Amino acid sequence: MNDNAGGRGSGKIWLRHYPKEVPETLRYPDGNAAQFLTDAAGKFPGGEAMEFLGRSYSYAELAKRAARLANALRGLGIEKGDRVAILLPNCPQAVVAYYGILMAGAVAVQTNPLYRERELRHQLADSGAKAVIALDLLVPRVEAVRGETAIRHLIVTSLSDGLPFPKNRLYPLKRRREHPGLKIGYGANGTVRWSALLRRAPDTPLCEPADAGTDLALIQYTGGTTGVAKGVMLTHANIIANTMQTTAWFYSTKEGQERYLAALPLFHVFGLTVLMNQSVYLGSSLLLIPRFEPKAVLETIRRKRPTVFPGAPTMYIALLNHPDAREGDLRSIRVCVSGAAPLPREVQDRFEQLSGGRLNEGYGLTEASPVTHCNPLWGFRKPGTIGIPLPDTDARIVGEDLFVELPPGEIGEVAVRGPQVMKGYWGRPEETDKVLQDGWLRTGDIGWMDEDGFFTIIDRKKDVILAGGFNVYPREVEEVLFEHPAIREAAVVGVPDDYRGETVKAFIVLREGWQVSEMQLNRWCRDRLAPFKVPHRYEFREALPTSLIGKVVRRELRESGPQATGDGADDRAENSKKD
Template sequence: MSELSDVHSGARPWHSKYPLQVKPSYDYPKSNIAKLLIDAETAYPNNEALDFLGRSYTYKELLRQCRKMANALKALPIAKGDRVAIMLPNCPQAVVSYYGALMAGAVVVQTNPTYTERELHFQLVDSGATVLVVLDLLMPRVVKAREKTAVRFVVVTSLADGLPFPKNLLYPIKRRKEHPDLKVDYNGEGVKRWSAFVGQGVAQAICEEVNAEEDLAMLQYTGGTTGRPKGVMLTHANLLANTRQVDAWCYRLEPGKERYLAALPMFHVFGLTVLLNQAIGRAGTLLLLPRFEPRMALETIRRRKPTVFPGAPTMYISLLDHPLAKDGDFASVRLCVSGAAPLPREVQERFELQTVGKLIEGYGLTEASPVTHCNPIWGFRKNGTIGLPLPDTDARIVGESGLEPLPPGEIGELAVRGPQIMKGYWNRPEETAEALREGWLRTGDIGTMDEEGYFTIIDRKKDIILAGGYNVYPREVEEVLFEHPAIKEASVAGVPDAYRGETVKAFVVVKIGWQVSEMQLDRWCRERLAAYKVPRSYEFRDSLPLSLIGKVLRRKLKEEEEENDLNLT
């Protein structure tokens, strides 16, 4: 826990803005994080843990499957500290693999199912994973990527393994039609079929004892936006602390009663904490979606009436603007926590009009398990900010070098520390020493803190556009574009310019049924922004490139722009 001796000195002004129900500091469990599931099953064995497109799993059934998985891994054998990679979308097998591996004492390596062969090979080699649990559709990539790695066993599953009858019988027919060339060699070296592998495991109670503050629960890889992805070492204590911090912030949610719409991918650290660990820790029901597809999400919302819906701004936009969306569809939702990208105020206001609950913005990063800040849900929030640091979390705005805090209102880099901050980067001591100083993590995000302790993120340090000697923050320009009634989505990036060195370009998606010209947008921006911040050009697109978590890939837009320039020359 953080020291609280200087609370009254004004060093942590945010504590005075906490709701009465939230304490500045808590005690955190020091156990294997898989105990979240064991404790939930003990208290609510017959409650529904998972719903996967109509198939339901109780906590008793889920724990039994996780124990079988853990014992099957032990029998391979997997020793404490060995790495188990999981390359699955949101499905029951992903949950079973995650908690099963943790119960066995393994370190989980969540692997993005969209990785190319090269990206997958790098992660497998870097992590030293010896087991990979993977979806059958991804096996062609795995067969090649596995070469010259430490992977000895590949456990292959299909979405059909988690589907209800008769979908489980119909899915293989659909798969053969869509992927006629797909063949999985179950006789290959170390390749095991999910049903046989988990089926042979015994359901004997198992949960490896750990030193929670030292032993790793996960290697969670960064997005690789600044060079090669790095394996972030998250301990059991890190993940338990962040789960408890978020739990304390969401104090009105009731154990055993909440239904979580799991549209965020759980292989991403945001979905892992605010969905998987959070829902299981509260003995709630996870409504699993294998991917975010608006029609499927709407059908699940109508069928199961979720009460909690963590997501990314693009998800809320897609649902609000979907032609099949009707008034009342989102009435059951009491709480939405938006992360992964800045939340436009217009989207926040529109979505809240459709629900009985709150849509609030939070902030986090992989190195912090990931949540560090959030706006009060049922207290005073400041729109446009990321809110207040969570309990036991210190935060400050610092200058280019050193860790001395800048005065309120000044722009600098956000630094954070707390029990959720990573142990370091896997096998990268120099980069660990550079990122962590005296327990503080420099985030690479530029922002400010006001007098009351509310923080605002202006932009990523690396995304700042230097146009003619002036700093332009893309998020500020994007907020202005989002306020225009015709704009559905917008992203702003710096592109090369012969005169200014770099200039501002806007990429926009227009709402269905609306029309707007470049001249109209230029006039709109000039009325609201200083001249040097106004985009010099606009590109109208049908969609923007998104990560699986719904974050606009600004880097991809810049790469496309650079490629176009090369083609023109």
């Protein structure tokens, strides 16, 4: 353990639980975050930077491609501070696009490729993006909203641009067969082919100098679950700091030797930091998964032997429940960090038994680049908590007054401060002032800190259910439901109730081959929860709606009507396995 009396004197009681290998503070370089790539290419030019469906790219090749894109963007008139949107799934072009944009001195705007026209219109218009790099299949959506944006250049790539031979020749045939109406007007209205643009551009090294603390690297939009999505302004300093903080936490990782399983989307800030940026910072390999499918992921694990696997609880649950899991040999995986949603203890235990690695829960939010807390990966930890703050990160539990810290054990809002905290919301100074004061960020999450400095998140402030005057925290109810042997997944929301104002409703996904009745679940919960916390309604489903990073979308559950699963809740019998 670190024995820094000055650190402990600062009130950071969690420091006594830091592993001795993790420093309390780090030194962060000034400059452009794309320097991660130029440094890695200098140290490991022949090392594998990324692998995609059988095609491997060296660091020298990745750096040259990013330099070509940076020079090409400059040739198109993109200047320092201009915004360039990325509309791509996990593929080599997404990595090249991100670093190329930063090298050019522009600001990346990561956009979800699943967005429809309404969502896309808002983000492209709000950011003022002058160019967008998009997958060919998504071009119709961009064209549908382009007239309402500042987009001048549309750079179009195809999955075939990242595939090995002969897949790169076969894919266009498959695309034409499945999307016969797709026509792209290359050469008109600023629309250009990715491959042609990079072929014409020089690979002369380019890395625009940046004032790390001021210049933006990224505008990352929040989910917008409580209104219009806001653009989070992350500086080069924010990105550099969180990459180095999380790498310091993964202290057993070694330069040039790790293999990162990239099942999380890179366009989400969790995947961007703990996968793309961290793997490049270490000069390690990024194993790109275009879409999370358990069977394909298990095959990648068997074939490429990844060592680091950041993910979401739903990913670990899906792998654990896949029939090939035990034959898939997960023993290469040493480090897993779960984020985006609460990690059930049972899932943690089962995955660690299967892989032999460590799966720990962490915590973060887009406004903090995103990671602020994590359980120590080796040594003392507290399952069920989000762990302790990362190096150079401060955290406290507060009430209405942001500057009055509540004592250990008392419930309030989590506030954080550190070099990874955003500059503010793009174009929304009033919204910024509501959550950011004197470097402290109100997270909107409700939780508490124990006497050791470990934090527990109870729920989102907006998700707390007010039932008959009592606060009900969905996570507490979900943990009880997860302990039931028949339940695979569970989500709890508040729904309108004439008598209680709100009441508790549980959405249940059962394990294959299991049945359970509402009466049995009610009895299970009443034995473990105060009466006002027990769900009054249950709905059985085949699956829960989730975002691409595996977070259950509670808003969709609250707004949805009942869905039949084919069995019928009333017909569910005994809590026992089928023969």
